[in-house]
Amino acid sequence: MAQLGKKKDVVLVVEDDPHGRIFLESSLDLSGFRVIVTQSAEEAQKTCEDIGLDSLSAVISDYRLPGENGIEFLKWIRERDPEISTLIITGQGEKSIVEASLSAGAYEYIEKPVTHQKLRRILLQAVQKTSTQRKYRDDQKGLQALEHLDQRLNVVIPESLQNRLKVFYKPLHEIGGDFLVTHDFKDGRWVILVGDISGHDIRSGFVSTYFQGMFQGCVDRGGSIDNAIELFNRSIRQQMLSKESLDEPVSLSLSAIQFDSERQHLRHWNFGLTPALLVSGNGWHKQCSFGRFPLGWVEEIDSSPELLSLKENAAVYIFTDGLSDFANNLEINPFCLLYRILHPLNEGEDLILEPSDDILALRFLLKPETPLQQTFEPILSEHYAGTEVDHIDNLQSNWRRSVNFALGDRLGDRLYDLLICVREGMLNALVHGCERSPEKFAHLQISINDSKDLLRVYIDDPGKGHQFDLEERLNEIRRETGKHLGLGIIHHLSDEFAIENKGTSLIFDFAINPDDV
Amino acid sequence: MQLESDSIIKGTVDERKGRLLVDVSEDVISTNVSELRKGLMEILETSGSSSWKALYLDIRNSRMVDSMGINWLFAESVRLKEMEKTVVIRISSPAIHRVMQFSGLDKLVTLKYRRRKQTR
Numbered sequence: 020m021a022q023l024g025k026k027k028d029v030v031l032v033v034e035d036d037p038h039g040r041i042f043l044e045s046s047l048d049l050s051g052f053r054v055i056v057t058q059s060a061e062e063a064q065k066t067c068e069d070i071g072l073d074s075l076s077a078v079i080s081d082y083r084l085p086g087e088n089g090i091e092f093l094k095w096i097r098e099r100d101p102e103i104s105t106l107i108i109t110g111q112g113e114k115s116i117v118e119a120s121l122s123a124g125a126y127e128y129i130e131k132p133v134t135h136q137k138l139r140r141i142l143l144q145a146v147q148k149t150s151t152q153r154k155y156r157d158d159q160k161g162l163q164a165l166e167h168l169d170q171r172l173n174v175v176i177p178e179s180l181q182n183r184l185k186v187f188y189k190p191l192h193e194i195g196g197d198f199l200v201t202h203d204f205k206d207g208r209w210v211i212l213v214g215d216i217s218g219h220d221i222r223s224g225f226v227s228t229y230f231q232g233m234f235q236g237c238v239d240r241g242g243s244i245d246n247a248i249e250l251f252n253r254s255i256r257q258q259m260l261s262k263e264s265l266d267e268p269v270s271l272s273l274s275a276i277q278f279d280s281e282r283q284h285l286r287h288w289n290f291g292l293t294p295a296l297l298v299s300g301n302g303w304h305k306q307c308s309f310g311r312f313p314l315g316w317v318e319e320i321d322s323s324p325e326l327l328s329l330k331e332n333a334a335v336y337i338f339t340d341g342l343s344d345f346a347n348n349l350e351i352n353p354f355c356l357l358y359r360i361l362h363p364l365n366e367g368e369d370l371i372l373e374p375s376d377d378i379l380a381l382r383f384l385l386k387p388e389t390p391l392q393q394t395f396e397p398i399l400s401e402h403y404a405g406t407e408v409d410h411i412d413n414l415q416s417n418w419r420r421s422v423n424f425a426l427g428d429r430l431g432d433r434l435y436d437l438l439i440c441v442r443e444g445m446l447n448a449l450v451h452g453c454e455r456s457p458e459k460f461a462h463l464q465i466s467i468n469d470s471k472d473l474l475r476v477y478i479d480d481p482g483k484g485h486q487f488d489l490e491e492r493l494n495e496i497r498r499e500t501g502k503h504l505g506l507g508i509i510h511h512l513s514d515e516f517a518i519e520n521k522g523t524s525l526i527f528d529f530a531i532n533p534d535d536v
Numbered sequence: 537m538q539l540e541s542d543s544i545i546k547g548t549v550d551e552r553k554g555r556l557l558v559d560v561s562e563d564v565i566s567t568n569v570s571e572l573r574k575g576l577m578e579i580l581e582t583s584g585s586s587s588w589k590a591l592y593l594d595i596r597n598s599r600m601v602d603s604m605g606i607n608w609l610f611a612e613s614v615r616l617k618e619m620e621k622t623v624v625i626r627i628s629s630p631a632i633h634r635v636m637q638f639s640g641l642d643k644l645v646t647l648k649y650r651r652r653k654q655t656r
Contacts, residue, residue, distance in 0.1 A: 412567050432651075435599050435631035442602055446566065504603035504639065511638035512631070 029053045033063040033080035050139040060087035072100040077145040079106040097124040102152035104145035174199045183384040187360045197379035212275035215339045245322040255315040270315035286324035296336040302395030302466035302475040333394045341376035354397040355425035395466040398425040402460040405453025436512040443505035444478040452480020472531040484521025547579035556588040564605030590622040628652040
């Protein structure tokens with residue numbers, strides 16, 4: 020039995036010749052289509068507007084029509100509905116018309132004389148194509164709506180955290196990728212979790228949503244964060260990897276903090292993300308542990324958290340790899356990029372960022388009573404091996420670029436005071452403290468306090484140090500040029516200078532004075 | 537008379553004024569000190585000490601001088617003083633000016649400081 024069109028499939032026919040019109044109508048009707056017949060392009064356009072193009076499954080038009088020709092009419096159709104299949108009937112050997120109709124977007128052409136068999140075969144294909152195209156269009160629309168929803172759900176900040184939590188979120192893809200989850204235990208404890216799912220396809224988006232729902236459900240019902248993490252790792256291992264599939268396995272990197280204001284402590288979990296950074300009230304940075312593999316990589320995981328004291332610490336910073344990768348491309352320190360995206364230089368400034376991966380970065384104030392502007396914020400934090408002394412000029416270029424990126428011209432001429440001091444301090448730390456060893460590291464930290472217009476530098480080295488009196492040492496320098504001159508330069512160029520831990524920690528401040536710009 | 541070519545330090549003798557003009561194009565810092573020391577030595581050898589009385593060291597293109605740079609400048613200044621030469625250092629960076637004042641180099645040589653915007 021010959022295949023028939025479905026009666027719900029409506030075909031619009033445009034033909035001015037009465038014989039041709041009768042043939043097309045009866046042939047298509049016999050093939051199982053509902054047929055609407057018109058005699059000119061104008062009449063056909065009016066019909067389309069009356070019934071709507073969505074109600075048609077295909078349009079077939081003769082080329083030669085009174086007034087507007089068939090190709091012009093098909094163009095009109097395609098401008099309004101690019102998914103509908105359009106066909107043109109041409110005379111024999113009218114190659115130029117065939118070419119023009121195909122380039123106008125016609126699905127097919129039919130050369131006269133038209134036979135019933137040929138017409139049915141081509142119309143069945145055309146109607147099927149319209150259906151496929153429309154389904155694809157609807158799927159795309161649905162996917163876009165889903166992507167938009169996914170993006171919005173990925174970073175939801177509860178109202179009670181609005182004044183303590185500052186988040187920057189730049190999704191590169193509209194599905195999967197980075198997300199933020201918060202949970203209020205209603206007893207003074209909060210958890211803030213940043214996740215980075217591998218991949219950006221629908222599967223990754225699904226796993227991300229699954230984790231977020233599972234995590235919320237688990238902690239809502241009194242489950243611990245450790246349990247939620249273990250449960251997810253088991254699920255992802257069993258359900259994603261047990262299937263025989265050539266797909267890339269999905270994994271999840273996460274960094275979570277749970278703070279307990281009553282007990283004054285902070286728990287930190289890290290699976291594969293850059294460690295969180297704690298910043299104390301006086302600008303001291305402490306990097307949390309590097310943590311473990313991303314979830315999904317190994318069967319057995321240790322989900323116990325790192326316990327940290329809340330006492331000295333004022334804020335915690337977490338960001339996904341997209342930020343460090345992008346900073347790396349710009350040859351700057353990630354923290355200056357973080358500072359700049361959280362504090363645009365000019366009001367309303369929109370940094371043109373073209374990262375290669377999603378960026379999700381946050382700053383969470385551990386003490387709600389401290390206003391955001393009154394704490395130190397990191398603009399540079401880096402550990403350098405003793406061997407890096409051989410590349411001190413490159414390091415210095417990175418410091419200059421980083422400070423410039425974060426602060427623009429705010430330091431003015433004092434930028435070079437700062438660079439000279441940091442160079443002197445780091446040379447001392449790498450040569451004497453780290454003894455130029457690849458296994459010993461010095462830590463350079465630069466923070467800014469915007470409300471005090473103050474830049475603070477810490478340089479720590481792992482050396483043993485020795486007891487000495489700074490004033491006595493400075494007097495020595497004044498008497499005898501050349502000896503310990505670096506210390507003298509730092510003392511002279513900075514606004515405040517202190518030494519701690521037997522000289523293994525240098526701390527110096529620079530006032531940011533608009534007059535220096 | 538041009539005395540040095542591709543180095544970060546170049547010298548020219550102005551015989552009419554009796555000056556040896558030495559230009560430094562980079563920072564006076566630890567990583568450059570060795571090249572600066574060697575370059576100045578060659579300039580002094582080539583120039584012949586009888587044709588000039590004062591050395592004008594132009595470091596207006598330098599943004600930074602660190603402790604090793606200061607030590608080098610001190611050592612050269614003392615050496616030139618022993619040769620009964622006058623040393624004048626031209627600077628434009630406020631940071632360098634502050635370091636030189638602190639180090640006491642301004643007591644040994646004449647500093648000509650005129651602040652200008654750093655272009656490097």
